[in-house]
Amino acid sequence: MKQLYFLLCLLLVGCRSEPKVDYEAQKSATFTTAAVAGPHPLATRTAVEVLRRGGNAIDAAVAMQFAMAVVFPRAGNIGGGGFLVYRAADGATLSLDYRETAPAAASRDMYLDTAGNVTEGLSTRGHLAVGVPGTVAGIAAMHERLGTLPWAELLQPAIDFARDGYRLSESEIDRLKRYHADFNEFNETTPFSDSTLGAGAQVKQPDLAATLIRIQEAGRDGFYTGETADLIVAEMESGGGLITRDDLAAYAPAWKEPITKDYKGYRLLSMPPSSSGGVALAQMAEMVEPYPLGDYGFQSVRSVQVIAEAMRRAYADRAEYLGDAKFYPVPVDSLLDDAYLRQRMADFRFDTAGTSVTTVAGQVAMKENFETTHISIVDSLGNAVSITTTLNGNYGSKVMVDGGGFFLNNEMDDFSAKPGVPNMFGLVGKEANAIEPGKRMLSSMTPTIVEKEGELFMVIGAPGGSTIITAVLQTFLNVAEYGMELPEAVAAPRFHHQWLPDQILYETDALAGGVLDSLTELGYQFREVNSMAVIKAVRVLPDGSLQAAADPRNPDDDVEGY
Numbered sequence: 001m002k003q004l005y006f007l008l009c010l011l012l013v014g015c016r017s018e019p020k021v022d023y024e025a026q027k028s029a030t031f032t033t034a035a036v037a038g039p040h041p042l043a044t045r046t047a048v049e050v051l052r053r054g055g056n057a058i059d060a061a062v063a064m065q066f067a068m069a070v071v072f073p074r075a076g077n078i079g080g081g082g083f084l085v086y087r088a089a090d091g092a093t094l095s096l097d098y099r100e101t102a103p104a105a106a107s108r109d110m111y112l113d114t115a116g117n118v119t120e121g122l123s124t125r126g127h128l129a130v131g132v133p134g135t136v137a138g139i140a141a142m143h144e145r146l147g148t149l150p151w152a153e154l155l156q157p158a159i160d161f162a163r164d165g166y167r168l169s170e171s172e173i174d175r176l177k178r179y180h181a182d183f184n185e186f187n188e189t190t191p192f193s194d195s196t197l198g199a200g201a202q203v204k205q206p207d208l209a210a211t212l213i214r215i216q217e218a219g220r221d222g223f224y225t226g227e228t229a230d231l232i233v234a235e236m237e238s239g240g241g242l243i244t245r246d247d248l249a250a251y252a253p254a255w256k257e258p259i260t261k262d263y264k265g266y267r268l269l270s271m272p273p274s275s276s277g278g279v280a281l282a283q284m285a286e287m288v289e290p291y292p293l294g295d296y297g298f299q300s301v302r303s304v305q306v307i308a309e310a311m312r313r314a315y316a317d318r319a320e321y322l323g324d325a326k327f328y329p330v331p332v333d334s335l336l337d338d339a340y341l342r343q344r345m346a347d348f349r350f351d352t353a354g355t356s357v358t359t360v361a362g363q364v365a366m367k368e369n370f371e372t373t374h375i376s377i378v379d380s381l382g383n384a385v386s387i388t389t390t391l392n393g394n395y396g397s398k399v400m401v402d403g404g405g406f407f408l409n410n411e412m413d414d415f416s417a418k419p420g421v422p423n424m425f426g427l428v429g430k431e432a433n434a435i436e437p438g439k440r441m442l443s444s445m446t447p448t449i450v451e452k453e454g455e456l457f458m459v460i461g462a463p464g465g466s467t468i469i470t471a472v473l474q475t476f477l478n479v480a481e482y483g484m485e486l487p488e489a490v491a492a493p494r495f496h497h498q499w500l501p502d503q504i505l506y507e508t509d510a511l512a513g514g515v516l517d518s519l520t521e522l523g524y525q526f527r528e529v530n531s532m533a534v535i536k537a538v539r540v541l542p543d544g545s546l547q548a549a550a551d552p553r554n555p556d557d558d559v560e561g562y
């Protein structure tokens, strides 16, 4: 078997073209046949090359995720986790949860000191912050079920980028420099040394290339067993981390039914728990649906009030009820019940701001600086892929597996370390999201597909921590309610409310024309931020062509297609 792989690799190496080292990102374009939106031009081009060779959207997503693990190291990953929402051309839908899990040795109070207080940094930096990675198992599972091109072929572009090198983008160089001291704290060496970070720098990642070749040869076992697993466990042991060989061998992704929500002729399909994204998105859509937002106007006082109050209520429920449904009886049906959600807005009034003191989680029947990244793909047949994947923070825990060449996540911070104490996104949680061995930490990732009158309409998602869900909602509403073209809808300034803290975050250009002052007079509190969440989307236009839009908020965001 090994010899066969060796021959295959030789063949592939012989055929491979030199990796592209130059690129310009484009933020929007319309294509006749297939389209990809993602965080980096080398990754989007990798996906389009697969599509042109006859691969389907899943094949393209497989190759693109591995390519992102090389060329977009701050969030692209094999050491993290993610979610897929999939809609086949015939309308069948699926989702795949490949979120990280807590190691078997994790415990509820593992981040608390002897006085019961959260120890700063323990869940966000270093070896103890790392959850058992799910990415490689997830990619293997989606390929096994839905892919068509050979696995080894789809790994090859990523291997080429890692072994032969590629030019770092300016924005990645800036980011890498910012985290250099962190890398030095947790690693003897990384490929991102000062000498590789000059303008136009080329970087090679030979250890990562070797890891990817092991995955190319052995599939998921090339990561979860054998040499790669040994390297991860050795890294854990060197820094006081918890992940064992058994944790790695036991990791399993889970196929699930997407959350669905109808909205004025549209249907939103999104991610169920262990993400909060689908539930919260559906809740907010249901709460705002009775209001004529289009008539109120984009970011008018009334529109902002209705949407912000729906956000407040959804995030209050998130904190109380959402977590890994395998470990906690998340009352999804009750949370999505139309009558419950209409009643949730019953105390909303236009003449004053609501408050997160009186607005707490509803009573439902019980039967639950950041980096993530997203890709949206539609192939020539009309299959649609929406994938959000994450290391959590930029470069995750900042721990790179020695000899393995990849960063490990700091996803453990997405658990509630202590009830009511905010995580790095300011999100609070309770019992539903307490740490337990083998449990998935609650996510905000919201990979979403939208249908209109039963046909594919839009593929959408974003990185951005807690602001992902509200950014997906606003981008959808910008098109569905405010009549914007997709590029305009993606670029439009956004706001965000997450129940606690009781304030509206807004991007610098948002809430213009006196709206901010009017809302302040009503009693709302605000905090200005430079930018939040970075959308990548594809929309099917009435003539069947595909309009792809990436986000000007990330210089490297890119769309490609044909």
Ligand code: GLY
Pocket (backbone or CB within 6 Å): 372, 390, 391, 392, 393, 411, 414, 442, 443, 444, 445, 465, 466
């Ligand atoms: N790590 C960010 C999220 O999953 O929401």
